[in-house]
Amino acid sequence: VIDRLLFELALRCYPRAFRDRFGVEMREHFSRSATGKAGILGTTVLHGVAERWAAVVRWCFWPNHRHHMYAPAGRHFMFWDTLRSDIRFALRQAIRSPLYTGLAVITLALGIGATTTVFTAVHGVLLRDLPYQAPERLVMIWSDNREERRPRNVVSPGNFADYRDMNQTLESVDYVLSFMISLVMKDQEGLGRVTAVRAGPHLFEILGREAMLGRVYVPGDRDVAVVSHGFWTRWLGADPRAIGRRVTFSGDETLEIIGVMPPDFVFPYASMFDQWAQPGAGTADLWVPMPFEGPRWIDGAGQPIRNTHALAVIGRMRPHVSLDDVRADLARIAAHLEETYPATNRHWGTTVVPLADQTVGRVRPALLMLLGGVSLILLMGTVNVANMVLARSVTRQRERAIRAALGAGRWRLVRQALAESLLLSLAGGLLGILWSYWGVRGLVALAPADFPRLASLGVDGRVLLFAVMVSVATGLLVAIIPAVTFRRTDVRAALQDQARGTTAARGGSRLRD
Amino acid sequence: MDQLRVEAFLPLTPVAFEILLALADGEQHGYSIMREVERRSLGAVVLHPGTLYRALARLLESGLIEELDERPDPEHDDQRRRYYQLTPTGIAVARAEVARLTAQISAARQRKLLKGRA
Numbered sequence: 001v002i003d004r005l006l007f008e009l010a011l012r013c014y015p016r017a018f019r020d021r022f023g024v025e026m027r028e029h030f031s032r033s034a035t036g037k038a039g040i041l042g043t044t045v046l047h048g049v050a051e052r053w054a055a056v057v058r059w060c061f062w063p064n065h066r067h068h069m070y071a072p073a074g075r076h077f078m079f080w081d082t083l084r085s086d087i088r089f090a091l092r093q094a095i096r097s098p099l100y101t102g103l104a105v106i107t108l109a110l111g112i113g114a115t116t117t118v119f120t121a122v123h124g125v126l127l128r129d130l131p132y133q134a135p136e137r138l139v140m141i142w143s144d145n146r147e148e149r150r151p152r153n154v155v156s157p158g159n160f161a162d163y164r165d166m167n168q169t170l171e172s173v174d175y176v177l178s179f180m181i182s183l184v185m186k187d188q189e190g191l192g193r194v195t196a197v198r199a200g201p202h203l204f205e206i207l208g209r210e211a212m213l214g215r216v217y218v219p220g221d222r223d224v225a226v227v228s229h230g231f232w233t234r235w236l237g238a239d240p241r242a243i244g245r246r247v248t249f250s251g252d253e254t255l256e257i258i259g260v261m262p263p264d265f266v267f268p269y270a271s272m273f274d275q276w277a278q279p280g281a282g283t284a285d286l287w288v289p290m291p292f293e294g295p296r297w298i299d300g301a302g303q304p305i306r307n308t309h310a311l312a313v314i315g316r317m318r319p320h321v322s323l324d325d326v327r328a329d330l331a332r333i334a335a336h337l338e339e340t341y342p343a344t345n346r347h348w349g350t351t352v353v354p355l356a357d358q359t360v361g362r363v364r365p366a367l368l369m370l371l372g373g374v375s376l377i378l379l380m381g382t383v384n385v386a387n388m389v390l391a392r393s394v395t396r397q398r399e400r401a402i403r404a405a406l407g408a409g410r411w412r413l414v415r416q417a418l419a420e421s422l423l424l425s426l427a428g429g430l431l432g433i434l435w436s437y438w439g440v441r442g443l444v445a446l447a448p449a450d451f452p453r454l455a456s457l458g459v460d461g462r463v464l465l466f467a468v469m470v471s472v473a474t475g476l477l478v479a480i481i482p483a484v485t486f487r488r489t490d491v492r493a494a495l496q497d498q499a500r501g502t503t504a505a506r507g508g509s510r511l512r513d
Numbered sequence: 514m515d516q517l518r519v520e521a522f523l524p525l526t527p528v529a530f531e532i533l534l535a536l537a538d539g540e541q542h543g544y545s546i547m548r549e550v551e552r553r554s555l556g557a558v559v560l561h562p563g564t565l566y567r568a569l570a571r572l573l574e575s576g577l578i579e580e581l582d583e584r585p586d587p588e589h590d591d592q593r594r595r596y597y598q599l600t601p602t603g604i605a606v607a608r609a610e611v612a613r614l615t616a617q618i619s620a621a622r623q624r625k626l627l628k629g630r631a
Contacts, residue, residue: 010563022566025543025595029562032544 082412086419093420100392101424104385108428108474111378113435116459116467118374120440122367123466124457125360131264132355133208134316139326140272140358141173141313144334144349151351152274154178155313157297158306159345162337163313169329173315174200176268178276180284184250185235192235194249195283196225197268198290206316207267211259214243217289224289225255229263231285255288269359269452273312277450306344314355327352359452382474386481389421414479422475429471433464522575522606523613528568531558533577533599533607540581540598543569569597577603 007030011019094101129135141163145153155163155175164173176199185192204216204226213232217224225247227236236242236257248254267284270277292304299305317326330350337345353361393400400413437459444454525533535541535549546569547560560568572578581596599607621627 018566018570022543022570026562026566028594029544029547029565 082415083419086416087423089416090420090423094423100388104388104424105427105431107381107385108425108471109431109435111374111381112425112429112432112467112470112474113439114374114432115371115378115470116432116436116463117439117443118367118371119466120436120457120459120463121443121454122371123463125451125453126364126367128453130356130359131209131266135355137171137317137319138206138355139170139315139317139323140353140355141315141330142274142351142353143309144351145347146349147347152353153348154276154309155311156304156306156309156344157292157311158304158341159337159348160311160313161292161304163315163330163333163350166333166336167315167326167329169318169321169326170315171318172202172206173313174202174206175311175313176200176203177290178273178310178312183253183286186248186250194231194235194285196249196286196288197284198288200292201289203267203287203289203314206314208316209261209265212262213240214257214259216259216261217287221258221289222291223253223255224258226259226261226287227257228261228265228283228285230283232260255286261287264456266453266456268312270450271359271362271452272355274358276312283455306341323352323354363451378470378474382477385421385424386478389417389478390481393417418475418479421479422472425471425475425478426468428474429467432471433459433467436463436467519602519605519609522577523609525606525610526568527558528560528564529572529577530607530610531560532565532568532572533603533610536578536597536599536603537607540596542594542596544594546597572603573597576600577606 007027011023011026014022130138132138141155142152143155143159144151157175160173160175167173176197181196181198183194183196185194201217201219201221204210205218210216211226212229214226216226232238232242236245242257243259244256246254246256267287292298296308296310297305315326317323327350330352334345334348334350338348403413403416440457440459444457447454531550531554532546534553535546541549543565547565550558550560569578573580577600578597579600581598618627
């Protein structure tokens with residue numbers, strides 16, 4: 001249904017005569033090919049729209065007045081012809097007063113650029129999905145240390161095992177050692193320092209990501225490592241045959257490399273470990289499975305240890321289960337554990353945090369405040385430019401009066417003003433996008449090192465769309481103030497008044513072109 | 514046929530030439546033109562509706578093709594379909610274009626860009 005709607009919209013971009021003649025055929029064509037393969041919609045719609053708009057722009061600036069059966073006619077012709085003359089006039093006005101134009105464009109560019117830069121960060125850090133499958137169903141589970149008021153305390157092996165076995169709301173749940181380990185690689189090419197994460201066997205199943213090369217580890221794998229794309233290019237020369245190679249690390253630990261993750265895969269972000277992350281640990285290069293065994297996990301009596309807390313716990317909620325369900329479920333388990341193991345579990349509850357909140361929750365207020373701040377700067381810039389336009393519009397009163405006297409309606413005058421301010425704001429937007437391209441790098445360089453997700457920031461389609469929308473909104477805002485003043489134009493008074501004034505010469509010269 | 518009038522259309526755009534080629538075997542409707550072009554080029558050339566019908570409009574206007582009044586196959590008929598065929602001018606222009614391309618190809622042969630006898 002949406003396909004059809006978009007197609008109809010694309011059809012609207014063609015002149016009516018063309019639509020009347022070919023619309024039926026094109027619809028049939030579309031309905032036949034749409035069933036065939038996916039993706040035809042995008043090309044069809046974009047093709048129609050892009051081609052049509054290219055034709056319009058071409059025709060606006062390089063009109064050929066040869067007769068064409070499907071050229072816009074009548075009202076449509078008027079519309080495009082008016083648009084063309086508005087744009088041409090606006091361009092000439094802009095070129096005639098370069099100082100004014102330059103100031104306005106730079107003011108708007110600064111505002112739009114700053115807003116776009118910060119929006120890039122907001123989009124990249126807060127709005128974009130984490131690089132895991134269905135990330136909205138991922139949660140972090142912490143122990144709530146009520147006595148010491150630490151709601152996000154790392155979890156003990158014993159409690160983890162009970163959460164895993166007793167919960168009814170999680171599809172799967174697993175642990176990650178809450179600190180990354182720096183390993184020295186004893187490679188033939190010298191010593192390299194890499195960062196390893198040790199985690200439970202179900203980690204990749206929970207995150208729902210596959211390896212780019214080779215495979216991820218699964219339960220039962222021992223002495224293997226999945227490596228990051230960065231590790232693969234830096235230390236293995238991006239060699240596809242590196243799968244299966246054995247690498248020896250400090251402590252004479254030899255690991256077989258079984259898979260390479262895609263470049264966009266990052267786990268964990270430092271903020272996922274909350275206060276337990278060691279500063280400057282960087283991103284993980286290796287993921288190594290860590291079995292649930294040994295003296296650190298299980299005591300002499302064969303019971304999992306409850307008095308050492310070292311695990312970060314990540315889980316995937318079952319479909320159609322709400323966060324509150326999970327919280328209630330785990331609170332029930334925690335209460336049960338408090339009763340069963342009073343020595344170790346008294347005053348310990350659980351805290352469940354959505355993974356996205358855990359990752360970027362701390363920086364959200366700061367980023368949003370920054371966005372608010374730059375929006376205000378943009379607003380101030382807009383008002384300033386609107387003031388300039390207003391000041392100029394006083395000197396151009398005579399021009400407007402003449403236009404009105406020649407029969408221009410108010411809408412026609414507003415359209416002219418809109419064309420001028422949109423031209424300014426779009427030029428400012430273009431410059432602003434350029435500027436934000438560097439601005440983003442500056443922002444990344446200035447931000448604290450443990451700021452999550454900044455490394456992958458970039459200007460993408462959504463950011464561009466945002467910038468264009470901001471530019472258009474700015475242009476409209478700039479046009480509104482002078483447009484309101486048009487209402488008060490008294491044609492006769494303006495003509496008589498200004499004919500004697502000093503600006504008459506300028507008005508006259510404008511008339512002559 | 515006025516030779517000057519034919520030459521005025523040359524060179525044809527690739528899309529226009531594809532359409533004239535597809536119509537050389539006989540009348541077709543818009544969708545089957547697209548299918549034919551796709552089939553002959555082994556999927557390399559796909560005429561999207563926007564391109565196809567704008568090109569058809571241009572060809573119709575310049576009189577290289579025309580619309581059929583009667584419907585060729587009554588069994589598979591569909592009221593929405595319109596059939597197109599080449600006009601004599603269209604045939605002449607297509608021939609002239611082929612001649613032009615042939616001349617180019619033999620020039621390429623002479624300069625050893627293409628294998629085969631010059």
